[in-house]
Amino acid sequence: MTWLPLDRNAPSERDAVLGLYPEAYARHREFLEATTAATDAELLELCKARMAQLLRCREELARHSPERLAELESWERSSSFTGTERAALLFVEQFVLDPTLVSREMVGDLEAELGTTGVINFTTALAAHEASLRLSTLLDLAPAG
């Protein structure tokens, strides 16, 4: 439960909190949708789950199964992930922890999988969704529904 004093009748805490500024909230949702549409949605979903683990975002974590999350915790030792997923997970972990340390090798590995434009759009999507998850963690938003 968020620490903000809010109307408890809103459909979700996200709606209640971010809806305090309806115009910005609506445009924010459109931005997230546009970046999702510009990249591989399944790959982004996987990376959102990993980002949620790193950021301890309970709103997002609740959207994924405990089995999937357990597997993601140790993805480096798992054989369940494809080469593209592994390159993306390595990239996204460093992106969240310290983007200045994202190496040329990490980018190159991802570029080999997604192409140059693919990496740009994937990174734009990551940045947009990471900001949303950080905001959720900061405000301690409860999972929807």
Next chain:
Amino acid sequence: MTTPKLDVKGVPAGEDAAMYLNSLSDQRAVGAYMTFFLSTVGIPPDDPETVELVRIRNAVAQACEY
């Protein structure tokens, strides 16, 4: 000259690297970002100097040369 980690040409000093990067990005996403950004203008504290100060502080914290 910027030295991008991606396989794209570097941008000479004085040119807008962000605009260049935007030109390579999905245009719907870029447009949605700009619309979102503009919608946040005026949200409290609605003080351009404070917002700019926070922006610069973030840039320093994340070593963002741009």
